[in-house]
Amino acid sequence: MTVTPVFDEEQVCTGYTCLLRDSTAVLEETIRLRDNEERYRLMVEGVKEYAIFLLDTGGHIVTWNEGAQRTKGYSPDEIVGKHFSIFYTAEDLEDGKPARELKIAIATGKYEEQGWRVKKDGSVFWANVVITALFNERNEHIGFSKVTRDLTETKYQQEALRESEERYRSLVEQVGDYGIFMMDEKGRIVSWNTGAQRINGYTTEEILGKYFSIFYTEEDILNGKPDFELRTARTVGTYKEEGWRLRKDGSKFWANVVITALYSSEKVFMGFSKVTRDLTERKQAELALRESYERFRSLAHTLKKTNTELAYANQELEQFTSIVSHDLQEPIRTIKSYLQLLDLKLDAEQYTDLKAYISRTIHAANRMRELIQNLLHYSQLSRGEILEVTMPTSELIEQALQNLKTSIERTQPEIRIECEVDAVKGDRVQLVQLLQNLLSNALKFTNAEKPLLTIRCTEVEGHVKFSVSDNGIGIAPGDYAKVFDMFRRLHTQKEYPGTGIGLTICKKIVDRHRGTIWLESEAGQGTTFHFTLYEKPSEHFV
Amino acid sequence: MRTYTILIAENDEDERFFMQQGFDEASGLFAVEALVKNGDALLEWLTLNAPRRPDVILSDLNMPGKNGYDVINELKIQPLYASIPVIITSTSPIQSTIERCLTLGAADYIVKPETFIEYGPFVRELHQRIRTKQLIPDAEEPS
Numbered sequence: 012m013t014v015t016p017v018f019d020e021e022q023v024c025t026g027y028t029c030l031l032r033d034s035t036a037v038l039e040e041t042i043r044l045r046d047n048e049e050r051y052r053l054m055v056e057g058v059k060e061y062a063i064f065l066l067d068t069g070g071h072i073v074t075w076n077e078g079a080q081r082t083k084g085y086s087p088d089e090i091v092g093k094h095f096s097i098f099y100t101a102e103d104l105e106d107g108k109p110a111r112e113l114k115i116a117i118a119t120g121k122y123e124e125q126g127w128r129v130k131k132d133g134s135v136f137w138a139n140v141v142i143t144a145l146f147n148e149r150n151e152h153i154g155f156s157k158v159t160r161d162l163t164e165t166k167y168q169q170e171a172l173r174e175s176e177e178r179y180r181s182l183v184e185q186v187g188d189y190g191i192f193m194m195d196e197k198g199r200i201v202s203w204n205t206g207a208q209r210i211n212g213y214t215t216e217e218i219l220g221k222y223f224s225i226f227y228t229e230e231d232i233l234n235g236k237p238d239f240e241l242r243t244a245r246t247v248g249t250y251k252e253e254g255w256r257l258r259k260d261g262s263k264f265w266a267n268v269v270i271t272a273l274y275s276s277e278k279v280f281m282g283f284s285k286v287t288r289d290l291t292e293r294k295q296a297e298l299a300l301r302e303s304y305e306r307f308r309s310l311a312h313t314l315k316k317t318n319t320e321l322a323y324a325n326q327e328l329e330q331f332t333s334i335v336s337h338d339l340q341e342p343i344r345t346i347k348s349y350l351q352l353l354d355l356k357l358d359a360e361q362y363t364d365l366k367a368y369i370s371r372t373i374h375a376a377n378r379m380r381e382l383i384q385n386l387l388h389y390s391q392l393s394r395g396e397i398l399e400v401t402m403p404t405s406e407l408i409e410q411a412l413q414n415l416k417t418s419i420e421r422t423q424p425e426i427r428i429e430c431e432v433d434a435v436k437g438d439r440v441q442l443v444q445l446l447q448n449l450l451s452n453a454l455k456f457t458n459a460e461k462p463l464l465t466i467r468c469t470e471v472e473g474h475v476k477f478s479v480s481d482n483g484i485g486i487a488p489g490d491y492a493k494v495f496d497m498f499r500r501l502h503t504q505k506e507y508p509g510t511g512i513g514l515t516i517c518k519k520i521v522d523r524h525r526g527t528i529w530l531e532s533e534a535g536q537g538t539t540f541h542f543t544l545y546e547k548p549s550e551h552f553v
Numbered sequence: 554m555r556t557y558t559i560l561i562a563e564n565d566e567d568e569r570f571f572m573q574q575g576f577d578e579a580s581g582l583f584a585v586e587a588l589v590k591n592g593d594a595l596l597e598w599l600t601l602n603a604p605r606r607p608d609v610i611l612s613d614l615n616m617p618g619k620n621g622y623d624v625i626n627e628l629k630i631q632p633l634y635a636s637i638p639v640i641i642t643s644t645s646p647i648q649s650t651i652e653r654c655l656t657l658g659a660a661d662y663i664v665k666p667e668t669f670i671e672y673g674p675f676v677r678e679l680h681q682r683i684r685t686k687q688l689i690p691d692a693e694e695p696s
Contacts, residue, residue: 329649332647333645333647333650336644336645336646336647336650337614337615337643337644337645338615340644340645341565341615341644344568344644344665344667344668344669345565345567345568345669347667347668348567348571348668348669348670349567349669351668351669351670352669352670355670371567375567490618499617499620500617500618501617501618502617502618503564503590503591503617503618504617505566511617
C-alpha cells in the first residue's frame with residue numbers, strides 16, 4: 012500500500028491518494044525461491060560423497076559442504092575465504108594450474124579433470140574435479156562451483172587391475188613352451204605370445220588380425236575343422252584335441268590344442284583363447300616306439316618261425332637218428348651174424364645150411380639197400396623246392412594209375428573216379444607220387460576178391476580235397492596215427508611186404524603243399540585216405 | 554639158481570632163430586614160453602594162455618603192428634599183467650630211447666648183442682640183471 016499526499020497549486024495538502032497493490036504473488040514467489048534455495052543449500056551441504064563448494068570470481072572459497080570437509084579435511088571456518096589453490100600440489104602450483112583451470116572454465120563453461128589434490132593433512136588423493144563458471148542473468152561472471160570427488164580407491168583398483176593385467180600379459184607373452192593367444196568371436200587372432208611365435212613361426216606383426224585357420228592343413232579346412240572347433244568351444248566351453256597343424260614354413264607339427272570360449276563378468280561372449288603345445292617330439296617318439304614295436308614283433312615272428320623250423324628240423328633229425336639206429340642197424344646185424352655163423356660153420360667143417368645162410372645175408376643186404384633208397388627219397392622231398400604248376404586233375408590221376416599198371420593188371424580192381432575239379436596246383440612229380448602211394452596201399456592191403464578203388468576230388472571251402480577209398484582190411488582206430496611214422500609197419504614183412512615209408516612220404520608231400528592228410532577206416536571194411544592241398548596260410552611252416 | 558619163465562616178442566625171423574639158440578645154450582636160466590612176432594601176438598598169447606603168466610616179458614622195441622612201447626603201455630593198464638616186468642631189448646644204444654622206455658614203465662632195457670651168435674652171453678646177462686635188480690619178487694620163487 013502506498014499513501015501519497017496530494018497538494019494543490021498553493022502547495023496545500025488537499026488529501027491523500029492511497030494506492031493499494033496486491034503483492035501476495037511476489038511474496039509467495041520470494042518465499043518459494045528462498046525455500047528452494049534453502050533446500051538446495053541443505054542438499055548440497057548434506058552431500059557427503061562429493062565436495063561441492065563455490066568460489067568467487069577470484070577463486071576464493073565462499074561455501075563449504077559436508078562432502079568437502081570429509082574429502083579435504085578442512086572445516087568451513089578454516090577454509091571459507093581461502094584461495095582454492097590450497098588444494099593443489101607444489102608442482103601444479105608452480106605450473107600455474109589453478110589459474111589455468113579457472114580460465115578454461117570461464118572460456119568453455121567448465122573444466123574437468125582427474126588429478127592429484129592435497130588434503131589438509133598434506134596427503135594427496137586422486138580427484139575427479141569439475142569446475143563450472145557461474146554467470147547471472149545479465150551474463151556477468153559471478154564465480155565458480157567446484158565439485159570434487161575422491162577417486163583414490165577407484166584409482167588404486169584400476170591401477171591394480173591394470174598392473175595385474177600387465178603382469179599376466181607379460182607372463183603369457185613370455186611363455187615359450189606354450190603357444191597362447193586370443194581370438195575374437197570370429198577366430199581372428201588378437202594377441203600372440205613368444206611360445207606361439209616359436210611353435211607356429213609367425214611374428215606378432217605377421218599374425219595379428221589373421222584367421223586362426225591359417226594353422227590348419229588344407230584337408231582340415233576343406234572339412235570345416237576350424238569352424239567346427241570354434242562352434243564346439245562356444246557350445247561346451249572348451250575344445251581339446253591332438254592333431255597335425257601347420258607352421259609358417261608349411262611343415263607340420265603335432266599339436267595339443269585347447270580352445271576356450273571367453274566371457275566377460277557380465278556373461279558377454281568376447282572371443283576365444285587358444286593354447287597350443289608342440290608335441291611333435293612326443294609324437295615322433297610314439298611313432299618310433301610303435302615302429303620299433305612293429306619291428307620287434309616282426310622279428311619275434313621271424314624268430315618264432317625259425318624256431319618252428321628248427322624244432323621241425325630237430326624232430327626230423329631225431330627221427331633220422333632213430334631210423335639209423337634201428338631200421339638200418341638191423342639188416343647189418345643180420346648180415347654180420349650170418350657171416351660169423353658161416354665162419355664158425357666153415358671152421359667146424361660143417362657144410363650143411365651154408366647156402367641158406369648166404370641167401371639170408373643177400374636178403375638182408377637187399378633190404379638195407381631198399382631202406383637207404385627210401386630214406387634218400389624222403390630226404391629229397393624235404394629239401395627240394397616245390398615246382399608249382401597247374402595241371403589237369405585227370406592227368407594227375409591217370410599218371411598215378413599208369414605207374415601202378417603192373418599191380419592193377421595183377422589184382423584187377425574196379426576203379427571209380429569222381430572228379431569235380433578240373434585242375435589242381437602243385438608239384439607234378441610229388442602229387443603223382445602221393446596219389447600213387449595211396450592207390451598202391453589200397454591195392455596191397457586187401458583180401459577182397461574184387462578190389463574196389465574210389466578216387467574222389469572235390470572242392471571244399473576253397474581248397475582241393477582228394478579221397479582214396481578201398482574195400483581192404485582196414486586199420487584199427489588206435490593205429491591211425493602210427494601209419495604216417497617212418498618205417499612204421501602194422502603188419503609183418505611176410506604178410507604185406509614193404510618198408511613202411513609210403514605214407515610217411517604222402518604226409519611229407521601233403522605238408523609241403525600246406526594241406527592235411529587223415530584217414531577213416533573200419534577194420535575189415537576198408538579205408539579212406541583224405542588229403543587237402545593249400546588249405547593253410549602260406550606263412551604256415553611245414 | 555631159479556629158472557624164470559619168459560615170453561619173447563621179436564619180429565625178425567632170423568633173430569628169433571638165434572635168440573632161441575641163445576636161450577637153449579644157457580640152459581636152466583629161462584624157460585621160453587613162446588617167441589612171438591610182435592606186440593599184437595604177445596597180447597594174444599597172454600589172452601589165450603590165461604591165467605598162465607610168464608615171470609618176465611622180453612620185447613623188441615621196433616616191430617610192425619604193436620611195438621615195444623605199445624607193449625609197455627598196454628600191459629601196465631591191465632591189472633592181470635601190470636605186475637609182469639617188461640624188459641625192452643633193441644639195437645639202439647641211444648640214451649633218449651632208453652629213458653623213454655623206462656619212463657613209460659619198462660623194468661629194464663638191454664641193448665641187443667652185436668651179432669646173433671652172441672645171444673648166449675646176452676641171455677646170461679639178462680638173468681643176472683633180473684636177479685641184481687630183483688625184478689621178479691622172491692616170494693614167487695618155487696619152494
